[in-house]
C-alpha cells in the first residue's frame with residue numbers, strides 16, 4: 243500500500259511542479275468554478291427544469307464550456323512549462339516528495355482551496371438570485387429589455403397575458419426543450435454581442451408546430467358554430483361618428499362540422515403550401531382530405547403546377563391564421579377605434595380621432611419623445627381650436643392624452659424598428675392579405691376559373707357593414723353607444 247502510494251506520489255510530483263504556471267492555474271479556476279456551478283444547479287437539473295427552462299442555457303452551454311475549457315488549459319500549461327524548462331535546461335532532475343513540506347504542493351493546494359471557497363460564496367449568491375430571477379416570463383420578456391420589448395408589451399395586453407412564453411415557444415416534451423435551449427442560447431449570445439436583427443424577423447421558422455402547443459389549451463374539436471363579431475369604427479369628423487360592422491363568423495369545429503376550423507384543421511385534413519419566406523405570398527396550396535379522399539392543388543398565375551413538390555411545403559396550422567395570438571400589433575386606425583370603444587380615449591372630444599391619427603403617425607426617435615410630443619400636440623390642438631373644451635373637459639383631455647400615448651407605446655418601438663404595420667396580421671383581409679393570400683388568389687391547377695373560394699358568405703355573414711344603428715343589434719338587444727366586441 244505504502245509503496246503504491248509512493249509510486250503515485252513520485253509520478254505526480256513533476257506535475258505539481260509544472261502546474262505552477264498561470265495558464266494551468268486559470269484552468270484550475272475554471273474547473274472549480276464549473277464544479278461549483280454544477281453542484282448549485284444540481285437540484286434544478288434533477289428536477290428536469292420544468293419550472294425553469296432557461297436555467298438550461300447555463301447548464302447546456304455554460305457548464306461544459308467552462309469545465310472542458312479548464313480541463314484543456316491545465317495540461318496545455320503543464321506541457322508549455324515543461325518544454326520551456328527543458329529548452330532552458332532548468333528542468334529539475336529530481337522532485338521533492340509530495341508531502342506538506344513541499345512548498346509547491348502547499349501553494350497549489352492553497353490556491354485550489356481559496357478559489358473553491360471564493361467560488362462557492364460568489365457562485366451560491368449569484369445563482370440563488372439568478373435562478374430565482376429567471377422565472378420564465380420575466381426572464382424571456384424583460385431581461386433583454388430592448389430586444390423583447392415589442393413582444394412583451396403586446397403580450398401583456400393580450401388574451402394570453404397569463405400564459406407563460408414557454409407554453410407556446412417550447413411546449414411539453416424533452417426534445418423541443420433541448421432544441422429551444424440551443425436556439426435560445428444563440429439568442430442570448432446574439433443579445434450580448436448586440437448582433438440581433440431589428441425588428442426580430444417573422445415568421446419564426448423553428449417554432450414548434452402550433453397544434454402541439456396551442457392544443458394543450460384549445461381543443462379544436464370543441465370549437466363550434468358561429469361567433470358574433472362587432473367591430474366599431476369612428477369617423478374622422480368633428481363628432482367622431484360611430485358606425486358598426488357586424489359579422490357572424492363561421493368559427494366551425496375541428497370535428498368535421500365545417501366552418502373555418504373544420505375546413506383547415508378538421509380530422510384527416512392536411513393543407514400544405516409553398517410561399518415566399520415571409521409567408522405573405524403563396525405560390526401553391528395542396529388540400530388533401532384523408533377521410534373523403536379528396537385532393538386538390540391550387541396555384542397562382544406564375545406557378546407551373548408541374549414544378550410543385552407538395553412534400554417541400556409547410557403544413558398549415560393554427561399560426562398560419564393566428565400569427566398574432568399574443569403579440570398583437572395594430573394599425574393606428576384600429577388601435578384608436580379600440581381605445582375609443584373602451585373609453586380610454588373619450589369619443590366626446592371633437593376631432594379626437596382625426597387629430598389622434600395625425601399625432602400617432604408622426605415620426606419620433608423614441609417612445610419617450612413620442613409621449614412628450616403627442617401630449618403636447620393634443621393639448622395644443624384643443625388650446626388653440628377649442629378653448630371651451632380645455633375649460634370644461636380638462637379631465638377628458640388628460641385621459642385622451644394618456645390613452646393616445648398608450649396606443650403609441652403598445653404598437654411602436656423605434657429602437658427595434660417596429661413601426662405601424664411592421665408585423666402583418668393574417669387573421670382577416672382588410673389591412674393585410676391574410677385569408678386572401680389563398681382565397682381568391684389561387685386557382686385550381688386544372689381549372690383557371692375555379693378559385694379557393696372568396697364569396698363573402700363563406701367565412702362570415704356580413705350582417706351590417708358600417709351602419710350607425712345596425713338593425714341586427716337592436717333586434718338582439720345589443721344596441722347602445724358602445725357594445726362589447728363579442
Ligand code: HEC
Nearest residue numbers: 382383393402405406407410442444445446561565568569
Ligand atoms: C399564445 C402563445 C404565445 C405566447 C404566450 C408567447 N408567444 Fe411569442 N410568438 C407566438 C407565435 C405563434 C409567434 C410566431 C409569429 C410568426 O411566426 O408569424 C411568436 C413570435 C415571437 C417572436 C418573434 C417576433 C414576433 O413579434 O413575431 C418573439 C421575439 C416572441 N414571440 C417572444 C415572446 C416572449 C418574450 C413571450 C413572453 C413574454 C412570448 N413570445 C409569449 C406565440 C406566443
Ligand code: HEC
Nearest residue numbers: 401402405409410452455456457458459460560561564567
Ligand atoms: C396555456 C394555455 C394556452 C395556450 C398554450 C394557448 N392559449 Fe390561446 N387562450 C388561452 C386563454 C386562457 C385564453 C383567454 C380566454 C378568454 O379570454 O376567454 C385564450 C384565448 C385565445 C384566443 C381568443 C382570443 C380572443 O380575442 O377572444 C385565440 C384565438 C387563441 N387563444 C389562440 C391560441 C393559439 C393560436 C395558440 C398557440 C400558438 C394558443 N392560443 C395557445 C390559453 C392558451
Ligand code: HEC
Nearest residue numbers: 453456457460462469471491493502506507559560563564
Ligand atoms: C384558416 C385560418 C384559421 C386556422 C388554421 C385556425 N384558426 Fe382559429 N380562428 C380563425 C378565425 C377567422 C377565428 C375568428 C376570429 C374572430 O372571431 O374574430 C378563429 C377563432 C379562434 C378561437 C376563438 C374561438 C371562439 O369561439 O371565440 C380560438 C380559441 C382559435 N381560433 C384557436 C385556434 C387553434 C388552436 C387553431 C389550431 C388548431 C386554429 N384556431 C386554427 C381562423 C383560423
Ligand code: HEC
Nearest residue numbers: 501502505515527529563669670676677679680695700701
Ligand atoms: C394557405 C392557404 C389558405 C389560407 C391562408 C386560408 N385558407 Fe381557407 N381554405 C384553403 C383551402 C385550400 C380550402 C379548401 C378549398 C376547397 O375545398 O376547394 C379552404 C377552405 C376554407 C373554408 C371552407 C370553404 C367552403 O367552401 O366550405 C373556409 C370557411 C375558409 N377556408 C376560411 C378561411 C379563413 C377565415 C382564412 C383566414 C383567416 C383562411 N381560410 C385562410 C386555404 C387557405
Ligand code: HEC
Nearest residue numbers: 471473487669670671672677681695696697698700701707
Ligand atoms: C376566407 C374567408 C373570408 C372571406 C372569403 C371574406 N372574409 Fe371578410 N373577414 C374574414 C375575417 C377572418 C375577418 C376578420 C374578423 C375579425 O376582425 O375578427 C373579416 C373581416 C371583414 C370585415 C370587417 C373588417 C373591419 O375591420 O371592419 C368586412 C367588412 C369584411 N370582412 C367584408 C368581406 C367581404 C365584402 C367579402 C367578400 C368579398 C369578404 N369579407 C370575404 C374572412 C373572410
